[in-house]
Amino acid sequence: MATSMAAALAASLPAPQAAPTPSAPIHDAIPASMSKLIDIEAEIPITSVQLDGLVVSKIIKHSSESHAPNVHGLLLGLDLDGTLEVSNSFPLPHNVGDEDDKSTKNAGRYQASMLRSLKEVRADDSVIGFYQSTTMGAFFSHTLVDTQAIHQDKLRHGGVVIVHDISQTTRGNASFRAFRLSKEFLDAYRKSSFNARSHRLTFASILEEVPLKIRTNALLSAFINTLTEPHISTIPEPHPSDAFSSALPPSYSTLDLGNAALTSNLEHVIESMDQYKTEEGNLAYHLRQIAREKARADSYLTKRKEENASRVAQGLAPLPEEDISRMFKIPAEPSRLESMLILGQVDAYAKTLEGTSGTSLVKMYAAKASSGI
Numbered sequence: 001m002a003t004s005m006a007a008a009l010a011a012s013l014p015a016p017q018a019a020p021t022p023s024a025p026i027h028d029a030i031p032a033s034m035s036k037l038i039d040i041e042a043e044i045p046i047t048s049v050q051l052d053g054l055v056v057s058k059i060i061k062h063s064s065e066s067h068a069p070n071v072h073g074l075l076l077g078l079d080l081d082g083t084l085e086v087s088n089s090f091p092l093p094h095n096v097g098d099e100d101d102k103s104t105k106n107a108g109r110y111q112a113s114m115l116r117s118l119k120e121v122r123a124d125d126s127v128i129g130f131y132q133s134t135t136m137g138a139f140f141s142h143t144l145v146d147t148q149a150i151h152q153d154k155l156r157h158g159g160v161v162i163v164h165d166i167s168q169t170t171r172g173n174a175s176f177r178a179f180r181l182s183k184e185f186l187d188a189y190r191k192s193s194f195n196a197r198s199h200r201l202t203f204a205s206i207l208e209e210v211p212l213k214i215r216t217n218a219l220l221s222a223f224i225n226t227l228t229e230p231h232i233s234t235i236p237e238p239h240p241s242d243a244f245s246s247a248l249p250p251s252y253s254t255l256d257l258g259n260a261a262l263t264s265n266l267e268h269v270i271e272s273m274d275q276y277k278t279e280e281g282n283l284a285y286h287l288r289q290i291a292r293e294k295a296r297a298d299s300y301l302t303k304r305k306e307e308n309a310s311r312v313a314q315g316l317a318p319l320p321e322e323d324i325s326r327m328f329k330i331p332a333e334p335s336r337l338e339s340m341l342i343l344g345q346v347d348a349y350a351k352t353l354e355g356t357s358g359t360s361l362v363k364m365y366a367a368k369a370s371s372g373i
Contacts, residue, residue: 044079044081044082045082045157046079046082046083046084046157046158046160046180046210047082047083047210047211048082048083048084048210048211048212048213049083049084049086049160049162049178049210049211049212049213050083050084050085050086050212050213050214050215051086051162051176051212051213051214051215052077052085052086052087052088052214052215052216053214053215053216053217053220054087054088055075055086055087055088055089056174056176056214058073058089058090058091059073059089059131059133059162059164059176060164060169060174062091062133063133063164063166063169064166064169066091066094066133068094069135070132070133070134070135071091071094071132071133072091072092072130072131072132072133072143072147073089073090073091073092073130073131074089074090074092074111074114074127074129074130074131075088075089075127075128075129075130075131075159075160075162076088076089076090076118076123076124076125076126076127076128077124077126077128078124078126078128079128079156079157084128084129084157084159084160084210086128086129086162087124088118088123088124089131090114090118092107092110092111092130093106093107093110115127127151127155127159128155128157128159128160129151129155129159129160129161129162130147130148130151130159130161130162131161131162131163131164132144132161132162132163132164133163133164133165133166134163134164134165134166135165135166135167136165136167136264136265136268136348136349136352137165137167137168137175137348137349137351137352138268138272138344138345138348138349138352139163139348140203140206140341140342140344140345140348141341142337142338142341144161145181145189145206145337145341147161148161148179148180148181149181149186149189149190152180152181152186158180159180160178160179160180160210161178161179161180162176162177162178162212163176163177163178163179164176165177167261167352176212176214177209177212178209178210178211178212179207179208179209179210180207180208180210181206181207181208182205182206182207182208184201184205185201185205185206185207188201192335194335194336194337194340201340202340202343203340203341203343203344203347204344204347206340206341206344261356261360262353262356262357262360265349265352265353265356266353268349269346269349269350269353272342272345272346272349273346275342275345276339276342276343276346279338279339279342280339282334283334283336283339286331286333286334287333287334289331290330290331290333293328293329293330293331294330296328297324297327297328297330300324300327300328301324304319304321304322307319
């Protein structure tokens with residue numbers, strides 16, 4: 001009876017009407033003249049970089065598992081109140097040859113595909129820079145300078161490059177530094193002017209460092225604390241020395257004298273000095289060629305002036321002036337950018353050698369004293 005009454009009552013009610021689907025909002029395009037006024041964050045300069053703990057783990061994993069000496073990838077995140085917050089990253093494929101157009105196109109398609117996939121899952125897809133691994137602190141290269149110059153021209157705040165030193169990580173020190181191209185160097189780079197008279201740039205003025213800090217959430221910090229804190233072992237009747245243990249195994253890397261690293265560091269220093277000597281020899285050769293052509297042009301001009309002076313004295317018309325640039329092909333002054341980058345490599349290797357050699361000497365003296373020699 002109750003069922004029939006409910007059915008009759010339901011039949012007497014009006015049929016529910018489908019809710020009207022809201023129409024998609026229509027937004028007018030922002031004029032280019034008003035975009036800077038609306039984008040307030042663009043006027044705030046970048047003062048620091050904040051790396052998420054996940055990004056640090058990804059960069060270290062990519063650097064340690066790759067067979068290439070130097071790896072690189074893109075940094076994703078946003079800029080807020082003058083801080084670049086790096087929340088995600090992904091590696092880029094390693095190109096065997098920098099001049100391979102096919103490899104460059106494949107890398108571009110891979111990058112676009114990854115950004116499109118991240119956007120579909122509502123993850124951060126805004127590129128704010130790139131990262132690059134290095135060894136012994138020597139990261140100066142044409143690839144880094146060219147990529148960062150493109151980012152500082154295309155991105156809103158110019159982006160940053162995060163340099164990760166693999167050699168420091170193997171010794172237990174996670175080394176991450178953030179850099180940007182300096183304004184003076186970027187102006188010279190855009191003009192392709194790296195001669196001695198146009199500016200007084202050195203390798204130390206190519207990049208400017210940005211303060212960097214690493215952020216970890218509370219859950220990750222608690223997990224790391226549980227790994228490092230000693231706890232009572234569950235083994236029955238343990239040895240007194242093994243009664244307390246840690247989830248992390250003990251590290252004996254501090255006992256390594258580091259002789260192999262010193263040898264490799266010295267080899268890199270010698271190799272960089274040889275490259276710098278070769279580059280200086282090439283630069284001196286080009287300067288001699290320029291001086292020789294200029295001397296020929298000056299000699300021709302002097303001779304032509306004397307000849308015209310004698311013709312005027314004889315009442316004859318002077319010879320027409322000729323275009324010296326067509327007669328004498330004076331080469332342009334060579335760029336000193338390559339030598340600047342090599343000097344930066346030498347400086348980085350020397351600073352690393354200074355730090356490692358001091359520590360290794362202390363360890364060697366300690367080992368000698370403990371052995372009683």
